[in-house]
Amino acid sequence: MAAYWIAHVRVTDADAYGEYARRATGAIEAHGGEFLARATRTVWLEGEARERNVVVRFPSVEDAEACYRSPAYQEALSFAREAADRDLCIVEGS
Numbered sequence: 001m002a003a004y005w006i007a008h009v010r011v012t013d014a015d016a017y018g019e020y021a022r023r024a025t026g027a028i029e030a031h032g033g034e035f036l037a038r039a040t041r042t043v044w045l046e047g048e049a050r051e052r053n054v055v056v057r058f059p060s061v062e063d064a065e066a067c068y069r070s071p072a073y074q075e076a077l078s079f080a081r082e083a084a085d086r087d088l089c090i091v092e093g094s
Contacts, residue, residue, distance in 0.1 A: 002093040003061040005033070005068075009052040009086045016083035023076035031067035032059045050085070057093075064090045 005028075011017045028035075037055040058064035067073055068090075080086065 001060060003058045003064045004036075004091045004093065005054070005056040005058070005064055005088060006091055007052075007054040007056075007086060007088045008048075008050040009054070009084050010050045011052055011084045013083035016079050020076050020079035020083065023079065024073060027070055027072035027076055028056055028067055030072065031070065032063050033057070033067060050087075052084075058090075061090055061092050 009017075033056045035054070035056055037053065039052045039054065042049075042051075042053045056064075058067065068088075
C-alpha cells in the first residue's frame with residue numbers, strides 16, 4: 001500500500017537547504033519516491049504555517065522509512081539540519 005512523506009519546512013539557510021534538496025532527490029527516487037507536491041502554493045488553514053511543503057509518494061511505509069534511514073538520505077539531511085525547521089511524517093495511504 002502506498003505511503004506518503006509529508007514535510008512542512010521553514011528554510012533558514014537557502015544555500016544549504018538547496019544542497020540538501022539536490023542530494024535528497026536522488027535518494028528519494030532511488031527508493032521509489034515520487035514528488036507529488038514540492039514547494040508549490042499552499043493555503044494554510046490551521047496550525048503553524050511553513051512556507052515549504054512537500055508530499056512524496058512511496059510504494060510502502062517500509063520503502064519510505066528505508067529511504068529516510070538510508071546513508072544517501074542521511075548525508076543529504078546533514079545539510080538540512082541547521083538550514084531549516086522541519087516536521088516530517090510518513091502516512092500510510094488508504
